[in-house]
Amino acid sequence: MGAPQAWQDGYDGKGVKVAVLDTGIDPAHPDVAGKIVETRNFTDDPSVKDEHGHGTHVAATVAGTGAASNGLRKGVAPGADLAIGKVLDATGSGTESQVLAGMEWAAQESGADVVNLSLGGGPTDGTDPLSVAVDVLTEKTGSLFVIAAGNEGGDYTVGSPGAATSALTVGAVDANDALAPFSSRGPRLDEAIKPDITAPGVGITAARAAGTGLGTPVDDLHTKLSGTSMATPHVAGAAAILAQRHPEWQAGQLKDALVSTAKTIGGQTPYEQGGGRLDVARAVRQGVTATASLSMGVHEDGATDAPGGTLTYTNTSDRPVSLTLTPTLANLDGAAPAGGAVGLSATTLTVDAGAAATLQVSVDLAKPAHGRHAGYVTATTADGAAVAHTTLALTRRGKMHKIHFTAVERDGGAARVPLIAMYGAAARDDVYGFINRENEGWTVEVPEGTYHTQAIMGETQDELPVDTLVVIPELRVTADAEVVLDARTAVPVEIRTSQPVAQEGISTYFTHRTYGSRKISLGAMNFPSVEGLAVTPTEPVSDGTFEFASRWQLAAPRVTARRGRDALVVRPTIRSPEFEGRKRWPLAEDGAGDPAGKAVVVTSKTFGDWTAKQKALAAAGAAAMIVVGPDGRAMWQPWSPVGTREPLPTLMITHDRGQVLLDRTRAGGAVLDVTGAWATPYLYEVMQVSAGRVPERIVHDVSWRNTALVDSGYQESGGSGHGKDQRYGWRPWQTYDLDLQMETQRVVRTPLRRAEYVSSGDTQWQHVVQHMLTWESMNRLRGGLTGAPATYRAGQVVKERWFAPVVRPAALASSRTGDVLSVQVPEFVDADGHYGYAGGSGDKDTSAARFYRNGQQLEERKSLRGDFPAVQEDAEYRMELSTTRTSAEWQYATATRSAWTFRSVRPAGTEPLPLLGVDYDVPADLEGKVRRTLPVALGFTARGAKSMTAELSYDDGATWRRLPLVPTPAAVATASARGPHARRVASWSARPRAASGGRRAAAPYAG
8 A cells, every 4th residue: 555655755654643542552562662652541441551452453553663573564654653542441342422532632632643543333424423523623623533434344334433524434455455344335324425545454463462362363462453443543654644744734635635546446336445445655645636525415306406516636746737637427326327417617627836726516417317326536647647536426316205015914814014124226215114003004205216125924823834925126116105015915935855844944035136236135034833935926127136045944754644544744742752663553532541552632722731641641551642733823843852851752733634633533443653763864955046036836846957965974973862963055145154144953863874955056055063962952053063165066966974083183274474374273174074173062172282483382272273473484383283072972083183394484475384184084884983894994195295104003092003005096095904803992193294395294193
C-alpha cells in the first residue's frame, strides 16, 4: 500500500500525534516504548495497561518502530507520537459514555491530529449519539477520526461511530486486495456511502501485549489478528504521514486525499470498498486530490427534487493541471444501466497551481431504474492517467404499496404462519413477518418492485405431520395487493429407494435465489417426527437463478414388522432394549388374558402413559409391548442406547395404523412378525435438487444415475460398542462451515460395515465420526475424526474405514513465510487420512509438543498447531509430539511419539516445509485384530521420501527388531512381521528420509 515509498520521501508521521482509543497499551513493548506521549484511562480497570491485547496490536500497527523484529514489522507511521486512551476494559468491552469521553479527550485535550477507533456498535444512519459526536468534534477541532467499519460482513452493517459522515470509515481486504468476508458493507442505513476506504486487515502480525493470548501468537512479542480493527490503524498511520506532508490540512482535506487517491478494486462495489484500497505513496506524492464522496439520497417515484452536489479539486503542485472528468453510475440491484443519468457542469477542468476548482454534479431521475446506484467521477490527466476520483451514490425506489397476506391450511381452514419473508432489490427492502391471528392475516408496506417471497407454513398437527413451504420467486408488487398462502397447492417431495427406510436424522430444505446484486439463501429443518415436506410449484424465474433443494437422511429401520402380508410401520421407544433377528409374537390386548410370551397391544391416551404398565407386563412374562398412539398424535422418539433400559421391547405405532392391529388382536390368533436390525446396515444420504423452478411433481428416484456408494467400516475401539456420526451436505452456493449446518448426531453400532448411498453431482459432503457416545445430540460432533470435503460421481464406489490403524499424528499442512513456520499437525489421523484433535472427545487425551532450533529447545506446547519462530539463516529445526489416549473407550494405539527434523532458510515468498509422514496399511478387522497368520504383511507409504526404515516391538518398545522392507510402486514398502503367538499388541516405528538434498525428516512411530 506504499508506506515504504513515503518513508523514502522523508514522511513517516514525525511530529504528528495519533490518539488510539482502545484497550490500553503495553508500554514496555519494544515496538511502542518511547512512542507514548500521554495516556488516559476511562474504564474501571486500575490502569491503562493492556490486559486484552487489542490496543497494543492496533497502536503498533499505527506507529510501531519494529524494534522487536529488527525493523521487520514497523507500523505505517513509525515516526508518529501516540496518545493512548483506554476506553475498553480487559474484556474488550466499554460503554458509550467511556468511548465518548475518550473521543473528547483525544480531540480537545490531547489535540491529536488523528484519532483511531478500532471499535464500534450496531449500524445506524449516522444520527446516533456517538456518530454525531464525531461530526461535532471534527468540525470543532479538525481532528480526523479513522474508524473501523465493523466485522458483520453483510450489507447495511457499518456500525456506529463509523457511520459518522465526517469519519474516515475503513473496511478490510486481504493481501490480494480481496474484500475480507467479515468486512462490514454499506450503504449506511440512509443509503449514504460507507465505508470510505479499505486497507489490509487479514492476518496482520503486530505487537503482542505481555501476558495476553489474543489472536494467533507468532512469538512472545507478536501475534496475528484479522478484522477491520486491523485495517483501521493502517489508514490512521497513512493519515499521520499525510498530515506531516501537509501540516496545514484539516480532517476533511486528509480524508479527501486518502479516499480520492485510493486504488479501486475490480469486482468490488463502492458500498464494499468506498473509494478503494489505501495507497499511501500516491496520496503523498500526487498533487491533485478530489472530494472523497457524494451521497445523493433516496428518491421515490414522482419526486420533484434534483439530486446533485459540488465536487472540489485541489492542486498542491507547482504547476496547473488540466483534468478530464468522466462519471459512471451502475445499478447495483439490477441489469438496467443508468447511462447518461449523471450530468457534470464541465467535462474538463483546469486547476491552477496551489489552488482549487469546483464543478457541479446533477442526476436526471428519469434515467436510473429502481435500486441502489453507485459509481465514480474519475479525473484523468492529458496522458489518460487517473489521478483522483469521487465516490457517488444514489437510490431510486418505487412508490410504497400495502401487501396483505392470508393463509390456508391443507384442510382448507385459515392458517397461522410462523414465518413470511420478502426479499427485494436490496437488503433495505427486505421484510419479515408472521400470521399469528389466522383470521386477520398480516399487512406490510413495501416499495414497488419484484420480491422473492416465501412462507414456512409449519408442520401439520396430525399423526403423520407434513411441513409446507410456499415459495413465490418473483412476486411483482405494482399496487396494493392480496396474497394467499395456500398449503393445498403444495406438492409432496417424494424420495424413492429400493429398500425400506426410516428417517434417521433431521431433514432440511433450502431455497437459493440470485438476481441483480442479491444472493439469497434460506434454509429450514424438521425433526424425524415430521413425515414429509410439501412445496408449491413455481414458474421458471425470468430474472437470475433459483434452486430448491431438500436433504434427507434415510436408514434401514431398526425394527420391521408384518402382520401376515401387511407391513406395519413401527418405531422403538427411546429406551427400548435391542433384540436381533426375527421374532414371532402372538398378540394380546392389554388386560385381556395371560400376556406371557405375547406382544401386548396397549392403547395410549396421552403420550408416554404406557411406561406405567411396562414393569407389570414384564413381570407377567410379556415378550414385548406395542403402543397404539393417541388419535391425531405423531408417535416418534429418538432411540438411544444410553440410559436405563425399559423392562421389555416397546414399539410405537400411530393411532390410525394401529386400529387394524387392534381389530386383528381382538379377533384372536393374530401374530406379529418382527425383525430387529439395530445396526442399520444401509443408509441413504439424499440431496434432492430442483433447479430453475419447483416442478409440478418432485420425485427423486435413488439410482446409480444420481448416487455413489460409500462402503464404510466403523472400527470398534473399546468401551460401549457405539459411536456417533454426522454427514454434512451443502450445495455449491452454501457457505462451508460445519458449525452453520443444521445437523443432528446419529448413533452408530460398532464394529459396523455399512453401505452408504450418497447423492452424486455438485453437492459437497463431509463426514465426521466419533468413536464413542456423546452426552448431547444436537450440535456438531467435537473430537473424533473428520474426513475431507468430497463430491461423488454417479455410480462411483468408495471404500472408507474409520479409526483404522494406525491412529497417530500426521502433518496435514506446513509452510514457511518469512521467519514464521506454520504447521498443522492433528494429534489423531487414521489409516484413511481422517483427522482429529486431542481434547475434543470424552477421552482423557494428553499431548505435549517441543520445538527445537539447532538442537536447542525453544518452546514447549500442548500441540504442533500454529506458528513457530524461525531465523533468516539456514538452520536445523526439530518438532516433537507425544500423545496418549487411555480411556476404556480407546484400547489401541494408546500412545504415540513423533518427530520431524529438517533444515530451512528464509524463502523469498511462501514454501512448504519437508514434514514427511508415513501411512500405514495394517490388515486389522473392524475390531482392531489381526488374524494369526504368519507372516503378517504390513504396508508403509511415505510420499516424497527417498529411503525408509521400519522396526517392530512386541514388548512396548523395550526392544526393537528391524523389519526388512520390500519396495513397491508409488513409494510404498511392505514388510513381513513374525512374532510370538501369545503376543496381542505390537509397536512399530517407520523413519522416512526426504528426497531433497540436505533435508531429512523423521516420521511417527506408534503403538
